[in-house]
Amino acid sequence: MNGITRREFHRIAIAGACLLTKEIGGEEQPKPQAFIHPGILHTAEDLERMKQGVRKNLSPIAEGFEKLRSDPYSQLDYVAHTFGQEIGRNPSVDFPAFDDDANAAYQCSLMAAITGDKRYAAIARNIVLGWSESLHTVSGADAVLMAGLGPFKLINAAEILRSLGELDNSSAARCAEMLKRAILPVIADFAPFANGNWDTAAIKTMLAIAVFCDDRVLFERALLYYLHGDGDGRLTHYIYENGQCQESGRDQQHTQLGLAHMGDACEIAWNQGMDLYGAEDNRLLRGFEYTAAYNLGDEVAFKPDVDRTGKYRHTVNSPRGSLRPVYEQIYAHYHVRRGLATPAVGRAVDKLRPEGAARGADHTGFGTLLYVRAPSNAARKAPLAAPAAVYAEGSEAAIDVSWPAPRDGASFSIERAEPDGLFRIIKTNVRATKFRDVNVKRGRQYRYRVAVQGIGTDELFSEAVDIVAGMPAGWSAIAIGVTPASESVRFDGKVLSIYAAGNGWMTPSDEGLFVAAPVGCNALQALFVPQTASQFVQFGLSWRSGTSADSPCASLIIRPETGNPERHGWRLGVLSRSPDGKVSAVSDFLLARPVVDYGRLMGSVGLRLRRSSASILAEFSTDGAVWKDAGSTVDLGGGLMGMIVSSGITGVDTCVRFGSLTIDQQNA
Numbered sequence: 001m002n003g004i005t006r007r008e009f010h011r012i013a014i015a016g017a018c019l020l021t022k023e024i025g026g027e028e029q030p031k032p033q034a035f036i037h038p039g040i041l042h043t044a045e046d047l048e049r050m051k052q053g054v055r056k057n058l059s060p061i062a063e064g065f066e067k068l069r070s071d072p073y074s075q076l077d078y079v080a081h082t083f084g085q086e087i088g089r090n091p092s093v094d095f096p097a098f099d100d101d102a103n104a105a106y107q108c109s110l111m112a113a114i115t116g117d118k119r120y121a122a123i124a125r126n127i128v129l130g131w132s133e134s135l136h137t138v139s140g141a142d143a144v145l146m147a148g149l150g151p152f153k154l155i156n157a158a159e160i161l162r163s164l165g166e167l168d169n170s171s172a173a174r175c176a177e178m179l180k181r182a183i184l185p186v187i188a189d190f191a192p193f194a195n196g197n198w199d200t201a202a203i204k205t206m207l208a209i210a211v212f213c214d215d216r217v218l219f220e221r222a223l224l225y226y227l228h229g230d231g232d233g234r235l236t237h238y239i240y241e242n243g244q245c246q247e248s249g250r251d252q253q254h255t256q257l258g259l260a261h262m263g264d265a266c267e268i269a270w271n272q273g274m275d276l277y278g279a280e281d282n283r284l285l286r287g288f289e290y291t292a293a294y295n296l297g298d299e300v301a302f303k304p305d306v307d308r309t310g311k312y313r314h315t316v317n318s319p320r321g322s323l324r325p326v327y328e329q330i331y332a333h334y335h336v337r338r339g340l341a342t343p344a345v346g347r348a349v350d351k352l353r354p355e356g357a358a359r360g361a362d363h364t365g366f367g368t369l370l371y372v373r374a375p376s377n378a379a380r381k382a383p384l385a386a387p388a389a390v391y392a393e394g395s396e397a398a399i400d401v402s403w404p405a406p407r408d409g410a411s412f413s414i415e416r417a418e419p420d421g422l423f424r425i426i427k428t429n430v431r432a433t434k435f436r437d438v439n440v441k442r443g444r445q446y447r448y449r450v451a452v453q454g455i456g457t458d459e460l461f462s463e464a465v466d467i468v469a470g471m472p473a474g475w476s477a478i479a480i481g482v483t484p485a486s487e488s489v490r491f492d493g494k495v496l497s498i499y500a501a502g503n504g505w506m507t508p509s510d511e512g513l514f515v516a517a518p519v520g521c522n523a524l525q526a527l528f529v530p531q532t533a534s535q536f537v538q539f540g541l542s543w544r545s546g547t548s549a550d551s552p553c554a555s556l557i558i559r560p561e562t563g564n565p566e567r568h569g570w571r572l573g574v575l576s577r578s579p580d581g582k583v584s585a586v587s588d589f590l591l592a593r594p595v596v597d598y599g600r601l602m603g604s605v606g607l608r609l610r611r612s613s614a615s616i617l618a619e620f621s622t623d624g625a626v627w628k629d630a631g632s633t634v635d636l637g638g639g640l641m642g643m644i645v646s647s648g649i650t651g652v653d654t655c656v657r658f659g660s661l662t663i664d665q666q667n668a
Contacts, residue, residue, distance in 0.1 A: 035210075036271060036273070038159045040159045049373060050369060071356070086139055098131070101150075108120040108124040108157075109124040110160065128157055128175055129171055147183045148187055184218075192232070193532075196238040197254050197261060200233040219388065223269065232246045245259065245287050245290070248317055249312075250312065253324065264329075267329060270407060282334065288342075289345060292327060294317065295323055325355035327345050332373055355368045386460035386461060405433045411454060414435050416446055426439070447466050477515050477516075478547050485500065487499050489513075500646055501654075502646035505644055509550050510551075514547065523662075524662075524664075528656070535568070539558055540556045554575075554616045555575050556572070556607055558591070559572075567598065573585060573631070586632070589630070606624055608627065618631050641663075
C-alpha cells in the first residue's frame, strides 16, 4: 500500500474532529451557533459605515477611499489572469498572477459595496469563480505563505459579494469546495517550522475559511492554535511580555506583517462575538506599541532570544524600517472601541493616514477607510457568542479550563461529563474565563463544556473538550537531565502531548523527558502525530534500565540530519547504550515523502518497540499498514519502556504528540 499523503492525513483528521463533536455519551449535542454574515473582516455595519462616510465626504474616510479608488487593482479595466490548476511559491507557479487577482477581487468587491456600481462586482465575481473552478493545488517550499496570503483576500471578496447578492448559493458552494480542496490542506497544521508570520497567516486564513464555510470545528482549531499552538505564531510565542516580537531581531517588515495577521485574526473573532484582542492582558497591543515606538525612533528594551524552531536566534534588535499600513485597525479597536492608551500606535496612525495599499497581497492595507469609526458607534453590542476554543490542562490535583472572553461580557456555567456520559453543572455564575476543577481523580478522563448563562432556554454551549487528570494509572513522566516544562504532559484520552527541552538523546548522555509505561510493559506502539516546532527535536520509543542520564538503553529515535536546518532531512534508527556507556548505531533509515517534504517532518510515523526472546525489537510504519524491521539489540533485563522527547534546544521546550497508544504487559 502506498503511504498516506499529508493532504489525505489532514482530511481524515479534520473529518474525525467533526465526528467527535456530534455526540457525547449518547447525549445529543446542542447545535453549533450560526456564524454572522458578512463576518470575516467586515460586517454589514462596517460596509455601511464606509459607504456613508464616502457619500458624506467625511474625513479621513474620504481620503482613505481615494487611496482605494486610485489603486491599480481597483479599476474597471482590470483584466484577470489565466486561471490555473496550480499556484506555488518557491518555486513560483502563477504566484504573482494569483496575488494580483486576489488583490483585485478584494478591492473591487469593496468598491462595489461602497459605490453600488455592479461593474466592480462583476470583476470580483469573475475572479472568485474563475479560481474556484480551476484551482486544485498549492505547491512549493513556501506553500503555507502562498495559501495564507492571497487566498485571504479572495475569501473576503467572496464574503462581501455574497452579502451584496452578487454570489449565489451555488457559486458560494463552489468557492467553499475549492478552499477546502486546495487551500485548507496546506495550512491545516499551520507552520510551526517557520518564523511566526507564516503561522499567523495560516491562522487568519483558516478563520476566514471557517466563517465563509460555516465550519465551527475549523474555527475552533484556528482559535486554539492562536492561543495554545506550538509554533512561533502563537500569541505568547510571537509577542513577549515586554512587547518584543519573535521577528523583531530579524527585520521590522516581517515583524509588522506578523502583527498585522494577528490583528486580522482578532477582528474576525470580534465580528463573531469574541474578544481575542484582549487575550493575555491585551498582549497584541503591547506588540504593536513596541514595534511602532521603535520604528518611530524611540528606544526600546531588547532581550536576546531563540525561537521555538531553534533556527532563529537574535542578539540585537534589527534596524529600524518604514511603517507598514497596519496601524489603523489596532488604533480603532484599542483606542476608539476600548478607550485604551495607544501612544505609539496613535503616532504611527498620524504619520501614515490615510493608509494605502499593502505590499503585494501580504495584508489588506487601506486601514483608514476600513476601520476609522466615531466613538459613538464604536462599541455597539453584538449578539452573545457561544464560548469557543475551550482548552483544558490536567494534573493529578486539578484540571484548569479556559476560553477567550466574549465581546460584551457574560457569566458562565461549567458542565462536566462524569463516567456515565451525562453532563452535570458543577459551577454557575462564573465571571472569569477560566475555572479550576479540584474535584478530580488522578488518571480519570473528564469532558467539559461551558455555557453562557442567563439567556433563557436557548443557552449557548461550547464544543466539549476532553482531558485526563494527570496520566493514566501506572504511567509516569521522568525528567532526565532537564527541568520539565510546566505543562510537561497533556493527555486527552486519545493523544498524548509531551513537552520537553534538552540537548537530545545518546549524545552520549541524555537530556529530555521520558514518559514511562507501567512496569511490566513488554511492547509499546505509538503513532507520531505531526508536526513539531523544533527543527532539532529528537523523539521516539525507548527501553531504559534506569533513569540516570547515562543508563543503558535501546531507543527507536527520529532525529534531524546535520546541515542547514531550513532543508535538512530526517532519519529514523535504533541507538543503544551498553552498560559501559558505549553508544552504538544499530540501524539508520532516511525518511522520505510523504513523511518528510522540503526538509520538514510533515507526515505521521508509526513506531513499535517490543521485548522478545532476550532481544529488543524495533519496527516502524509510514502508512499504518506495512511495518518494517528497524533493528534489534540485546535485552539486558528489567527496566522500563516508554516515549522519549527532547527539543534539541537548551531551555526551549517543544511538543511531540503520540496517538494510537497500545501496550502489552504480557510476559514476553
